[in-house]
Amino acid sequence: MGTYINQNLLNNLFYILTSMFVYYFIYDHRKWWKTNSxxxxWFLIVCTAIPMLLCMKFPIYIADNCVHDLRQIPFLIGTLYGGWTVGSALLILLLAVRFLFYGFQPITVAVYITMLIIAAFASPFFRRMNRTNKLVTSVWLTFFLAVLVTIIAVVFFDFQVIDSYIVDFIFIPPFAMLFVVYIIETLKDAIIMRSKLVKVEKMEIVSQLAASISHEVRNPLTVVKGFLQLMKSQTIPKETQERYMHIALEEIDRAETIISDYLTFAKPTPKKEEPLLVEQELERVTHLLQPFARMNGVHLVEKCQPCSIIGNAEYFRQCFLNLLKNSIEATPRGGTVTISCSCKGEEVVVTIADTGIGMTVDQISRFGEPYFSTKEKGTGLGAMVAVKLIETMNGTWKIDSEIKKGTTITITFPSAKTRG
Structure with a gap:
C-alpha cells in the first residue's frame, strides 16, 4: 500500500482541496463575482489551473519508469463546473506547460482532448444534478475516462500498463474526485443556506415589526373602546362626556404617533430626554387603563410618592401601558393590580404587583423575549418593547412570581438628582 499511496499523492490532493477552499472563501466574500458569470x-480557471500546475510540478513517482500526477482532477472539476470555456482554457494551459518543460507528446494531447470533449458535453447535465447524483456521476465519469484514455494510450501509443499505474491512475482518482466534489457541494450548500437564512431573518424582522406595531396600536384603541363603552352604557354629564372624548382623541393621536415613530424602538436612543414626574406619568397611565381594568373586572390601584427621573415621556408611558395591560390580563376577575412608586436614596423604584396566575421560573427567565407569552393568544411583543424601553432609560427590572399567587415586577431608575 505504501507503494501506491505516498507523500506526493497526498500533496496532490492537498493542492486541489486547498484551491477549492480558497475559491469558495473568496467567492463568498465578493458579491460581484456571484452575479457575473x-x-x-475566470476565477474558476485560476483556482483549478494552480493545483493542476502544482500537480504537474510535483508528480507521483509510481516506479522508476512511470511518473504520474492528479492533474486530471482539477482539469475535470473545472470542465464539469465551468463547461467548454473553462475546460478549453485549462487544456491550452496544460499542453503549453507540458510541452514547455517536457516537449511534445501526442499521447498527452489525445488523452486530455478526449477528457475535455466528454466532460464538456456532460457539464450542462452535471450542473443541473443534485448533490447525490453529482457524486455518483463524478465517480463513474472519472473511472470511465481513466479506462478509456488508458485503452487509447495502449492501442495507439503502445503504452505499458503496470500495477501501480492501475491503482494510481484508474482506481484512486475516482475516489479522490468523489471527495473533492463532496467538499465543493458542501461548501456551496453552506453558502446558499446562509444566504437563505439571512433572507429569512430579514423577513422575520419585518414580520416582528408589523406584529409589534399592531400590538402597540391596540393599547390606545383599547382605551378608546373602554371610554366609548362607558359613554354608551350609562347616562353621564355632558362635561364628563367631553372629557372622555378629549381623552379618546388623545389616544387616537397617540396611536398615530406609534405608527409613524415605531422604528425608533429599534434604535434605543430617545428623541428627547427631560425631567419626568413619575407619580404624574403613572397617574396618567393608570387613568387611561381604568376602563380596560373595569372591563376585565380587575381593581387597578395607584400608590405613588412624588419622584422624578430623566427620560422620554412617550417611552415611559408606552412602557408602563404595556406592563400594566399585561398584569391586568393575567389577573382573574375580582383580582387587584397595584402600581406604586417611591424614592430610595438615589433611585426611583416602581412596582407593579398583581394577584394573577403567576409565572414559573422558566417563564420568568424568558420574559421580554419576542413571541413568548403566558397568554394563550399573546405575542410577547409588549413585554419585549417594555424591557427595551426600560433599558433605554438606564433602568433595571426584576420579577418575583409564584404560581396562582401573583407576580411583582420591580423597575428601578436613577433619580433625576443622580443624573443631574
Whole structure:
C-alpha cells in the first residue's frame, strides 16, 4: 500500500482541496463575482489551473519508469463546473506547460482532448444534478475516462500498463474526485443556506415589526373602546362626556404617533430626554387603563410618592401601558393590580404587583423575549418593547412570581438628582 499511496499523492490532493477552499472563501466574500458569470469562469480557471500546475510540478513517482500526477482532477472539476470555456482554457494551459518543460507528446494531447470533449458535453447535465447524483456521476465519469484514455494510450501509443499505474491512475482518482466534489457541494450548500437564512431573518424582522406595531396600536384603541363603552352604557354629564372624548382623541393621536415613530424602538436612543414626574406619568397611565381594568373586572390601584427621573415621556408611558395591560390580563376577575412608586436614596423604584396566575421560573427567565407569552393568544411583543424601553432609560427590572399567587415586577431608575 505504501507503494501506491505516498507523500506526493497526498500533496496532490492537498493542492486541489486547498484551491477549492480558497475559491469558495473568496467567492463568498465578493458579491460581484456571484452575479457575473464571466468573472466566475475566470476565477474558476485560476483556482483549478494552480493545483493542476502544482500537480504537474510535483508528480507521483509510481516506479522508476512511470511518473504520474492528479492533474486530471482539477482539469475535470473545472470542465464539469465551468463547461467548454473553462475546460478549453485549462487544456491550452496544460499542453503549453507540458510541452514547455517536457516537449511534445501526442499521447498527452489525445488523452486530455478526449477528457475535455466528454466532460464538456456532460457539464450542462452535471450542473443541473443534485448533490447525490453529482457524486455518483463524478465517480463513474472519472473511472470511465481513466479506462478509456488508458485503452487509447495502449492501442495507439503502445503504452505499458503496470500495477501501480492501475491503482494510481484508474482506481484512486475516482475516489479522490468523489471527495473533492463532496467538499465543493458542501461548501456551496453552506453558502446558499446562509444566504437563505439571512433572507429569512430579514423577513422575520419585518414580520416582528408589523406584529409589534399592531400590538402597540391596540393599547390606545383599547382605551378608546373602554371610554366609548362607558359613554354608551350609562347616562353621564355632558362635561364628563367631553372629557372622555378629549381623552379618546388623545389616544387616537397617540396611536398615530406609534405608527409613524415605531422604528425608533429599534434604535434605543430617545428623541428627547427631560425631567419626568413619575407619580404624574403613572397617574396618567393608570387613568387611561381604568376602563380596560373595569372591563376585565380587575381593581387597578395607584400608590405613588412624588419622584422624578430623566427620560422620554412617550417611552415611559408606552412602557408602563404595556406592563400594566399585561398584569391586568393575567389577573382573574375580582383580582387587584397595584402600581406604586417611591424614592430610595438615589433611585426611583416602581412596582407593579398583581394577584394573577403567576409565572414559573422558566417563564420568568424568558420574559421580554419576542413571541413568548403566558397568554394563550399573546405575542410577547409588549413585554419585549417594555424591557427595551426600560433599558433605554438606564433602568433595571426584576420579577418575583409564584404560581396562582401573583407576580411583582420591580423597575428601578436613577433619580433625576443622580443624573443631574
Amino acid at each position: 464571466r468573472h466566475q469562469q
